Amino acid sequence: xxxxxxxxxxxxxxxxxxxxxxxxxxxxxxxxxxxxxxxxxxxxxxxxxxxxxxxxxxxxxxxxxxxxxxxxxxxxxxxxxxxxxxxxxxxxxxxxxxxxxxxxxxxxxxxxxxxxxxxxxxxxxxxxxxxxxxxxxxxxxxxxxxxxxxxxxxxxxxxxxxxxxxxxxxxxxxxxxxxxxxxxxxxxxxxxxxxxxxxxxxxxxxxxxxxxxxxxxxxxxxxxxxxxxxxxxxxxxxxxxxxxxxxxxxxxxxxxxxxxxxxxxxxxxxxxxxxxxxxxxxxxxxxxxxxxxxxxxxxxxxxxxxxxxxxxxxx
Amino acid sequence: xxxxxxxxxxxxxxxxxxxxxxxxxxxxxxxxxxxxxxxxxxxxxxxxxxxxxxxxxxxxxxxxxxxxxxxxxxxxxxxxxxxxxxxxxxxxxxxxxxxxxxxxxxxxxxxxxxxxxxxxxxxxxxxxxxxxxxxxxxxxxxxxxxxxxxxxxxxxxxxxxxxxxxxxxxxxxxxxxxxxxxxxxxxxxxxxxxxxxxxxxxxxxxxxxxxxxxxxxxxxxxxxxxxxxxxxxxxxxxxxxxxxxxxxxxxxxxxxxxxxxxxxxxxxxxxxxxxxxxxxxxxxxxxxxxxxxxxxxxxxxxxxxxxxxxxxxxxxxxxxxxxxxxxxxxxxxxxxxxxxxxxxxxxxxxxxx
Amino acid sequence: xxxxxxxxxxxxxxxxxxxxxxxxxxxxxxxxxxxxxxxxxxxxxxxxxxxxxxxxxxxxxxxxxxxxxxxxxxxxxxxxxxxxxxxxxxxxxxxxxxxxxxxxxxxxxxxxxxxxxxxxxxxxxxxxxxxxxxxxxxxxxxxxxxxxxxxxxxxxxxxxxxxxxxxxxxxxxxxxxxxxxxxxxxxxxxxxxxxxxxxxxxxxxxxxxxxxxxxxxxxxxxxxxxxxxxxxxxxxxxxxxxxxxxxxxxxxxxxxxxxxxxxxxxxxxxxxxxxxxxxxxxxxxxxxxxxxxxxxxxxxxxxxxxxxxxxxxxxxxxxxx
Numbered sequence: 001x002x003x004x005x006x007x008x009x010x011x012x013x014x015x016x017x018x019x020x021x022x023x024x025x026x027x028x029x030x031x032x033x034x035x036x037x038x039x040x041x042x043x044x045x046x047x048x049x050x051x052x053x054x055x056x057x058x059x060x061x062x063x064x065x066x067x068x069x070x071x072x073x074x075x076x077x078x079x080x081x082x083x084x085x086x087x088x089x090x091x092x093x094x095x096x097x098x099x100x101x102x103x104x105x106x107x108x109x110x111x112x113x114x115x116x117x118x119x120x121x122x123x124x125x126x127x128x129x130x131x132x133x134x135x136x137x138x139x140x141x142x143x144x145x146x147x148x149x150x151x152x153x154x155x156x157x158x159x160x161x162x163x164x165x166x167x168x169x170x171x172x173x174x175x176x177x178x179x180x181x182x183x184x185x186x187x188x189x190x191x192x193x194x195x196x197x198x199x200x201x202x203x204x205x206x207x208x209x210x211x212x213x214x215x216x217x218x219x220x221x222x223x224x225x226x227x228x229x230x231x232x233x234x235x236x237x238x239x240x241x242x243x244x245x246x247x248x249x250x251x252x253x254x255x256x257x258x259x260x261x262x263x264x265x266x267x268x269x270x271x272x273x274x275x276x277x278x279x280x281x282x283x284x285x286x287x288x289x290x291x292x293x294x295x296x297x298x299x300x301x302x303x304x305x306x307x308x309x310x311x312x313x314x315x
Numbered sequence: 316x317x318x319x320x321x322x323x324x325x326x327x328x329x330x331x332x333x334x335x336x337x338x339x340x341x342x343x344x345x346x347x348x349x350x351x352x353x354x355x356x357x358x359x360x361x362x363x364x365x366x367x368x369x370x371x372x373x374x375x376x377x378x379x380x381x382x383x384x385x386x387x388x389x390x391x392x393x394x395x396x397x398x399x400x401x402x403x404x405x406x407x408x409x410x411x412x413x414x415x416x417x418x419x420x421x422x423x424x425x426x427x428x429x430x431x432x433x434x435x436x437x438x439x440x441x442x443x444x445x446x447x448x449x450x451x452x453x454x455x456x457x458x459x460x461x462x463x464x465x466x467x468x469x470x471x472x473x474x475x476x477x478x479x480x481x482x483x484x485x486x487x488x489x490x491x492x493x494x495x496x497x498x499x500x501x502x503x504x505x506x507x508x509x510x511x512x513x514x515x516x517x518x519x520x521x522x523x524x525x526x527x528x529x530x531x532x533x534x535x536x537x538x539x540x541x542x543x544x545x546x547x548x549x550x551x552x553x554x555x556x557x558x559x560x561x562x563x564x565x566x567x568x569x570x571x572x573x574x575x576x577x578x579x580x581x582x583x584x585x586x587x588x589x590x591x592x593x594x595x596x597x598x599x600x601x602x603x604x605x606x607x608x609x610x611x612x613x614x615x616x617x618x619x620x621x622x623x624x625x626x627x628x629x630x631x632x633x634x635x636x637x638x639x640x641x642x643x644x645x646x647x648x649x650x651x652x653x654x655x656x657x658x659x660x661x662x663x664x665x666x667x668x
Numbered sequence: 669x670x671x672x673x674x675x676x677x678x679x680x681x682x683x684x685x686x687x688x689x690x691x692x693x694x695x696x697x698x699x700x701x702x703x704x705x706x707x708x709x710x711x712x713x714x715x716x717x718x719x720x721x722x723x724x725x726x727x728x729x730x731x732x733x734x735x736x737x738x739x740x741x742x743x744x745x746x747x748x749x750x751x752x753x754x755x756x757x758x759x760x761x762x763x764x765x766x767x768x769x770x771x772x773x774x775x776x777x778x779x780x781x782x783x784x785x786x787x788x789x790x791x792x793x794x795x796x797x798x799x800x801x802x803x804x805x806x807x808x809x810x811x812x813x814x815x816x817x818x819x820x821x822x823x824x825x826x827x828x829x830x831x832x833x834x835x836x837x838x839x840x841x842x843x844x845x846x847x848x849x850x851x852x853x854x855x856x857x858x859x860x861x862x863x864x865x866x867x868x869x870x871x872x873x874x875x876x877x878x879x880x881x882x883x884x885x886x887x888x889x890x891x892x893x894x895x896x897x898x899x900x901x902x903x904x905x906x907x908x909x910x911x912x913x914x915x916x917x918x919x920x921x922x923x924x925x926x927x928x929x930x931x932x933x934x935x936x937x938x939x940x941x942x943x944x945x946x947x948x949x950x951x952x953x954x955x956x957x958x959x960x961x962x963x964x965x966x967x968x969x970x971x972x973x974x975x976x977x978x979x980x981x982x983x984x985x986x987x988x989x
Contacts, residue, residue, distance in 0.1 A: 018826040026842040139975070143914065143968035145921050148941060148960035155949045155956060164949070211435035217390050218430075219450045219501070220422035233440045252833025256922050270834070271926050274841045286838055290829045297829075308440055309485040 008301070012294050017071075019290040020283075024067050027279050057083055070283060080280035084273075089280045093266065093288075100265035103181050103188075103254055110189030111196055111246070116239065118193070119200020120227055126205060134197060141194035146253050150187045150260035184261045188253040192246050199242050203235035210234070236307050244300035248293045337508045337541050338364040338387070338426075343401035345379075345386045348394065356382040356396065358565040364509065364541050369532070371544045371556035371573070373588070379565040380545045384511040387543075388426060389418055405508070424454040427502040429531070431514040433494035437486040443470070444482025447501045454505045469500035473530060492523035499531060506538055513545045528555060549592045553577060558651075561585045564626030566642070571652040581654040584627045625657070633658045724976020730969025738784040747775035749782040749935050758952045768954040770940070776955065779935040780962050786847070786934045787966060791916040793851040798858030799909050803898070805859060806866025811874065811893050820863070828860040836919050837928050845931040854919050858912055865908055869901040903981040910974035914967040921963050937963045 054060045058069065073080055079089035122134045154164050171177035207213065208231055216230045255267035262268070266285060273281035304311045341361045347354035357379045364370055372380045385391050387403050389410065403410040405425055410418065427450075430436040438446060447469055448462035457465070463482065470478035473496040486494055495515060502510060512531060516524035532555055535542045544555055552559055552573065559576045561569040561584065569582040580586045624641050628634040637657050645655045719725075737744060747765075753773035761768040767776035809820040827835065839853035873879060874897070882892050923929035924938030940959040948955045 014822070015825050015829055018822065019829055022826060022830075023838065026838050139971055140964075140968065143964050143971050145918055145925075145938075145960065145963050145967075147922060147925050148956075148963060151941065151949060151956050151960065155953055158950050159953075211430060211432055212438040214390060215430060215436045215498075215501075216438070218388055218422055218428045220419045220424055220453045221449070222416075222419060230438055230441075234438070248829075248831040249833075251831040252922070255833060255837070256925065259926060270837075271928075274837060274928065277841075282838070282841075286830065286834055289831050289834050290826075293829045293831060309442075310439060310487050 008298060012298060015294055016287065016291055020071060020287050021067070023283050023286045023290075024063075024070065027277075027283060028063060028066075070280070074284075079284050082273075082281050083278045084276050084281075089284055092269070092281060093284060096264060096266045096269050099181075099263060100254060100258070100267060102177075103185055103258070103263065103265060104250060106178075106181055106185035107189045107192065107250055107254070108243075108247075110185055111192040111243070111250075114189065115193035115196025116200050116232075119197040119239075120204055120232060122197060122201040123204035123208060124223070124227055131201075134201075138194035138197050141190050144191065146188055146191055147256045147260050149190065150184060150257055153183060153187060154260070181263075184257045184263065188250065188257050191253065192250060195242060195246060196239060200235065200239055203238045204231055207231045207235045233307060237304060240300050240303055240307070244297045247296040251289045251292065335366055336363050337366050337406060338543075339402075339404040340383075340387065341402050341404070343383065343386055343403065344399045345382055345391055345396060346399050347396045355565045357386055360401070360562075360565075360567055362560055362567065362570065364543060366508065366541055367535075367539045368541045369535070369544065369555055369557045370542065370560065371546060371552040371558070372560045372562060373546055373549060373552055374562035375547060378562040380562050381513050382565075383562070384428060384513050384543065384545055387509075387511065388422055388428060390422075420454065423450050423502075423507070424505045425507055426509040426511065427505070427507040428511040428513060429495070429498050429502045429515045432518050433491060433498050434486065434518075436498060437494055439486055442483050442485055443489065443497045447482070447497070447504055450501050450504045465504065466500070469504050470497065472503075472534070473497070473500040475500075491519050492527060495519060495523075495527050496530065499527070499534070503534055503538060503540070507540060510535060510540045510542045511545070512542060514547070515544075516551065517546070517548070524551075549588060561588070566626060566655070567645075568627065568656070569652075569654045571649075571654075575649070575652050579649075579652075581648055581652065581659040582627075582656045583631050583633055583658070587630075625655075633661070721976040721979060723972050724979070727969045727972025727974070727976060730965060731973055734784055734788060734966050734969065737781055738788045741781050741785055745775070745778035745781050747778040749774060749778040750933050751775075758948075758955075760952070761954050767958045768952065770955055776940075776958055779940060780937070780958050782935045783937045783940065783959065783962060784966070786930055786936045787917050787920060787963070789847065790851055790854060790920040790930065791913050791966075791970075794854035794858065794916045794920075795909050795912050797851060797855035798912065799862055799905065801855070802859045802862025803866050803901075803905070806863035807870055807893055807897065809863060810867035810870030811889070811897070817867075820867075824860045824863055827857070830857075832857040832915075833919060833922055836923055837926065840923055840928040845928070847930050847934055850920060850923060850930050853923070854916050857919075858916075862905070862908055862912075865904050866901050869904060870897055873897050873900050907974065907978045907981055910970060910977050914970040914974065917963060917967050917970070 051060070058066060061069075070080060077090075079093065081087065082089050082092050085092060118134060122131045125131045157164055171180055204227075208227075213226060213230060216226050221230065251267075254265070255270055257263070258265045258267035259271055266288075270282065270285045272278075273285065340363070343357055343360040344355070345357040347356055360379075360383055362370070372383065374380050382391065382396075386398050387410070389398070391398060398411060401411070405421065410421060413421070437443070441449075444463055444466045447466035448459065451457060451462040451465045452459065455462075467478045467482045470482055475481050475493060475496050481489070481493070481497075486497075489497065499515075510531075515531060516527050519527060528551060531542070534540070544551070546552060556573050559569075559571060559573050560567055561576075561582060563584050569576070569580065569585050571581075576585065577589065580589055623639065625631070625634070625638045625643055628638040631638065635657070643655045643657045645653055646659070647653045648659055751774065753769070756765065756769040756773045756775075758771055759765055759769040759773075765775050765777060767780060769775055770779070805820055805824075809817045830838075835857045836853045839856055840850060843849035843852060870893075879892060879896055882896055883889075887895070920929055920936070921938030921941075924936040925942045927939075927942060929938055930936045937959040941956065
């Protein structure tokens with residue numbers, strides 16, 4: 001187990017390091033840098049001024065030096081400076097982190113508490129009215145672009161309540177914040193819980209026809225015990241795998257929904273940073289998102305061993 | 316610390332021959348409604364079981380013997396299956412009339428079942444001890460801790476070494492024989508009146524089969540449990556059962572005490588079955604010991620389109636027009652020996668010739 | 669009580685060989701045999717499939733409609749999707765403009781119809797591109813093995829740890845705004861999953877007797893890969909590609925919504941929503957509703973089709989019985 005953990009951790013850092021190279025390379029292929037964009041509005045490019053800005057931002061240095069400057073900085077906790085605000089990247093990123101984390105946590109929460117029980121229900125009532133309705137609903141949820149769904153919610157709110165439940169910088173207390181974040185979290189969670197419902201259903205159906213379910217019945221166990229105690233734990237492995245994969249989709253969903261609901265989180269900030277070619281911010285945020293995905297999948301792997309005694313990370 | 320064995324022997328229901336009837340199945344019909352039509356998995360099955368008795372149900376796979384057991388516990392997969400008629404009386408109470416909640420109190424408590432595949436029949440993600448103690452907790456008002464102790468005790472009873480350690484292990488860590496012992500421990504944990512053993516040794520190594528069979532028999536005698544042993548293996552029947560029911564095509568075709576059946580089978584299907592087993596064939600005088608084994612020609616009919624009349628007629632050497640048109644009445648030919656065959660009288664003669 | 673029909677395989681529920689005889693005929697084959705008289709032509713087969721998978725039939729119909737709309741766009745529309753007319757800025761739906769007009773006075777109906785072209789171009793373009801290179805990478809990885817496999821696997825790991833939309837955003841920004849670049853940006857996140865599936869089936873197929881036989885007959889490795897391995901990976905590939913169509917449409921819409929997708933003058937559903945977004949929610953809801961409905965329907969259609977194809981081609985993953 002110990003050896004396994006060490007190997008996994010090394011692999012994790014290799015992956016993240018590789019991702020950092022991909023991101024860095026991508027950012028440097030972008031036609032036009034921030035200097036170009038700064039001059040865009042004035043209509044002409046002052047070569048001297050541009051060179052000065054590039055020198056100031058370190059854009060004139062060799063690419064390798066730029067890359068190692070970035071990674072070396074990360075090691076020592078230096079995330080570089082935002083080109084736009086000229087403040088340390090870390091002090092731009094950190095204040096925006098909590099709201100995004102809250103939104104992500106809330107979305108995951110909704111995904112699980114709706115996805116798994118509804119999936120179990122659908123499987124238990126296979127081909128019944130509930131099951132068929134859920135099939136149509138989940139398929140629709142998977143077809144609905146979340147930003148459009150968000151816009152529809154806004155529209156509904158405008159026409160029914162006359163206001164837009166937009167996240168303002170200072171919510172009135174934690175409950176107000178929870179309420180404001182719940183709406184976008186439900187919008188993003190709608191899609192991911194639909195996926196979980198479908199997977200839970202098929203996974204449960206597979207498990208429910210196993211012999212040991214019949215054994216549990218023969219023991220005199222009640223349906224609920226059979227579904228949640230005997231079947232669900234067996235059905236959980238693929239569900240958790242999907243939750244790990246969904247973590248990556250969730251981050252994408254957050255970027256979009258933060259833009260729609262005007263939430264001052266990292267997702268919306270990333271979109272702005274990409275528009276402004278704010279390399280340090282984009283690089284760090286994309287790397288951060290990859291790190292989040294890798295860590296999630298690491299946790300998922302560890303959960304396997306907790307859930308299924310047959311899985312042992314021995315070597 | 317209460318010892319299972321002592322408590323059990325104290326109030327052991329009855330070992331006397333004049334035991335009362337615990338289970339009585341009458342006119343049981345379990346049908347499967349599938350696209351291709353109606354499958355009569357169990358068709359008009361009747362039998363009774365006395366306390367402590369050992370009854371075997373034999374037949375080829377697909378004859379409805381497992382479905383009979385599942386019907387008794389009302390575990391027929393629905394849909395597509397359904398019990399459409401009949402009664403299953405446990406101590407006089409018709410199980411088919413109970414509510415689902417009442418039925419759950421019967422399962423695992425008064426009637427329990429051992430399944431064929433110990434690997435797939437045990438839940439892979441819960442420990443053995445956990446699964447046995449669940450059965451205990453479902454039916455007895457005991458704490459989790461007490462139930463676990465009882466589970467360990469049951470594992471000792473089925474002769475699993477280091478029971479306390481094994482109780483914390485998972486099915487994949489046990490050998491096939493061990494798993495079937497654990498299944499047996501689980502089935503007997505609540506001291507049921509009736510144990511349904513569905514091919515309990517078929518999936519096991521030949522060397523282990525006898526051990527498990529002996530274990531089940533030893534325990535059923537010690538605990539006074541009545542056993543219905545479902546098998547296709549006549550060797551197993553000969554060694555264990557007191558009475559035998561032969562099933563074919565969802566119907567009971569013959570019933571007799573085990574010695575009577577082996578010595579004087581009245582149904583051509585039973586005769587065929589016996590002729591197909593080497594040493595039994597020799598024993599019953601149906602075939603010379605060294606001759607080639609006889610096979611029953613043809614295959615088990617698909618239950619969805621059973622022939623009119625006697626279900627065995629298409630494979631039967633003695634079949635006549637009456638066989639092909641009407642299912643034979645169920646008659647008592649000798650004391651305790653019933654058969655459903657139009658030609659059983661002649662066959663009786665044939666055998667002795 | 670549940671109606672007395674079910675095509676759930678009996679042996680699966682009852683277990684063991686009980687009723688093996690009754691259940692042995694797989695219901696699909698049985699039905700096909702029953703319908704045999706009618707299933708002589710390709711159309712007969714299509715009709716049979718549509719009957720068995722009604723939702724898949726609906727999905728196929730939606731996809732066909734969208735393709736037709738895209739192809740026939742000039743004949744369906746009454747206005748130039750790019751022509752502006754300040755007089756009808758933000759006009760509500762009317763007989764002349766069934767979906768109203770946007771801020772610049774462009775006929776929304778024409779824009780939505782032409783938007784199908786963009787959407788489908790991106791969806792099919794990205795899928796074809798992703799499948800082509802994904803298959804290439806997967807085949808190489810699984811068939812060559814060794815360090816090629818090792819290196820490819822690591823790169824796939826890296827790509828897969830980048831969230832789809834984020835990777836597409838970064839690619840779109842890096843490549844610059846154009847239709848082709850959007851297609852590339854959406855195709856690249858598709859590579860890992862396709863390469864993985866192809867690699868996995870290649871690995872298992874490589875050991876199959878018929879491949880061994882081909883090798884024994886002196887067939888070249890390249891030929892074995894193309895003639896024997898590739899065709900056998902087709903079923904999962906089709907399933908994956910169809911499911912990918914819907915995702916591609918969604919990612920394109922999201923990218924365009926964020927201003928990183930297909931640039932003007934191509935009408936894009938996603939961009940229509942970003943142009944209108946928040947303020948038109950109040951003042952001109954039709955600008956929000958119609959493009960969104962178009963996206964949803966297109967994705968819904970491909971999802972239905974993908975589901976049915978999965979049922980048909982990959983029975984292990986059956987979601988409906």
